[in-house]
Amino acid sequence: MKLRTKIALAMAGFMLFLLITSFGVAWLVSRQQIVDARYDVLRQALSLLEEDERNRQAVLSLHEDSVVLERQSNGDWGIIGGQAAEGLSFPVNFGEPALIDDWFVIATSNGLGFAFQDAAVSETLQTLATIFLVIFLIAVAMTFVGSLWIVRQGLNPLRRLESTMARITESGTLETIDVGPNQDEVSTLATGFNQMIARVEGSMEQQRRFVADVSHELKTPLTVIEGYAKLLRRWGQNDPVVRDEAIDHILTESRQMREDLIEPMLELSRFAALGDIEVEQIDLSELASQLVERFERSHGKHVPIEAEGIWAGHRDSLQRLIVIFIDNSLKYATDTSVTMTPNRIEVRDHGTAMTEEARARLFDRFYRLDEARDRSGSGLGLAIAKEVADLNGWKVGSYANAPDGSVFFVTK
Numbered sequence: 001m002k003l004r005t006k007i008a009l010a011m012a013g014f015m016l017f018l019l020i021t022s023f024g025v026a027w028l029v030s031r032q033q034i035v036d037a038r039y040d041v042l043r044q045a046l047s048l049l050e051e052d053e054r055n056r057q058a059v060l061s062l063h064e065d066s067v068v069l070e071r072q073s074n075g076d077w078g079i080i081g082g083q084a085a086e087g088l089s090f091p092v093n094f095g096e097p098a099l100i101d102d103w104f105v106i107a108t109s110n111g112l113g114f115a116f117q118d119a120a121v122s123e124t125l126q127t128l129a130t131i132f133l134v135i136f137l138i139a140v141a142m143t144f145v146g147s148l149w150i151v152r153q154g155l156n157p158l159r160r161l162e163s164t165m166a167r168i169t170e171s172g173t174l175e176t177i178d179v180g181p182n183q184d185e186v187s188t189l190a191t192g193f194n195q196m197i198a199r200v201e202g203s204m205e206q207q208r209r210f211v212a213d214v215s216h217e218l219k220t221p222l223t224v225i226e227g228y229a230k231l232l233r234r235w236g237q238n239d240p241v242v243r244d245e246a247i248d249h250i251l252t253e254s255r256q257m258r259e260d261l262i263e264p265m266l267e268l269s270r271f272a273a274l275g276d277i278e279v280e281q282i283d284l285s286e287l288a289s290q291l292v293e294r295f296e297r298s299h300g301k302h303v304p305i306e307a308e309g310i311w312a313g314h315r316d317s318l319q320r321l322i323v324i325f326i327d328n329s330l331k332y333a334t335d336t337s338v339t340m341t342p343n344r345i346e347v348r349d350h351g352t353a354m355t356e357e358a359r360a361r362l363f364d365r366f367y368r369l370d371e372a373r374d375r376s377g378s379g380l381g382l383a384i385a386k387e388v389a390d391l392n393g394w395k396v397g398s399y400a401n402a403p404d405g406s407v408f409f410v411t412k
Contacts, residue, residue: 045114069113309342
């Protein structure tokens with residue numbers, strides 16, 4: 001059963017309950033009012049008969065079809081006056097008005113009774129019941145049809161979502177759906193679906209660009225390795241100089257491909273797969289001492305670092321991000337210096353002046369300045385820094401350091 005049918009049936013069932021309840025109450029109240037009006041006549045007759053038995057003629061004038069009853073020897077009540085047929089009897093209780101078929105009856109304690117026939121009451125009640133039944137059936141039918149229409153209109157985005165997902169499954173082509181002006185839960189679901197499709201499209205586009213960039217970056221080292229391998233096979237067996245040169249170049253290219261491309265790519269994937277980030281209190285002075293020692297040992301250069309305060313965050317992420325900034329500065333600039341505070345870290349240098357367009361792309365994957373295309377890097381370092389910052393909720397960026405050079409920063 002379709003969802004809209006289920007909802008329509010549920011709404012119709014609820015309306016059915018409301019109609020039965022309301023019509024039932026209306027029926028009981030209407031019947032009670034109609035019957036009570038006749039019971040008032042019976043009570044007047046009872047009062048007159050108990051007051052004086054000689055009031056029989058006055059009692060008969062209360063209703064045009066009234067009769068006076070008298071208790072028979074067999075215990076039944078028989079008519080002793082009026083227009084009704086002789087021999088009619090009623091089983092009634094003393095002093096209590098009663099409706100028997102079309103007859104309204106009441107009996108006194110002195111053996112007398114009063115009754116009148118009023119067929120209009122039953123006809124009125126039957127007509128009222130018929131009207132209620134017809135209205136009830138029409139209301140239920142209209143409720144079901146109206147519910148179907150309302151649900152159908154309300155679920156339009158859901159049906160469009162269903163058909164869109166079916167087309168995506170069949171064709172493999174991503175597409176979004178038109179949400180429309182309504183702002184309800186189904187429209188919210190459709191909006192969420194469109195946002196998901198947009199993210200999937202972005203991820204697929206990024207993946208295609210990533211694969212294309214990796215293929216492009218691998219082409220050069222693989223071509224070099226292939227060339228020296230052919231050289232080694234052709235002349236390396238007989239010429240030790242050629243053999244050693246070819247082996248050295250193959251090892252160099254393999255090492256650069258691993259260190260500059262494969263390992264950074266794996267690092268990007270590792271940071272992207274991290275879950276919850278552990279936040280700790282990082283002593284910036286202690287971290288600065290470790291970084292100074294590290295670059296003196298690995299690069300043979302002293303990097304001045306001014307640091308004070310505590311940085312709350314993931315230690316490995318912050319350290320990796322600063323190392324990338326400093327390493328990038330040492331490769332392509334001079335006069336590298338670092339300033340570290342609890343809310344902002346800056347790496348300054350003097351080097352190549354960049355246009356705003358080039359600076360805006362510094363954190364893109366595989367992007368390198370033309371001056372940097374000496375194959376000394378893969379263009380993934382700053383992209384990794386951006387990934388690390390996004391993962392921790394930090395902001396990274398760069399601006400010009402007058403008169404030349406750059407300032408790379410990370411802030412919370």
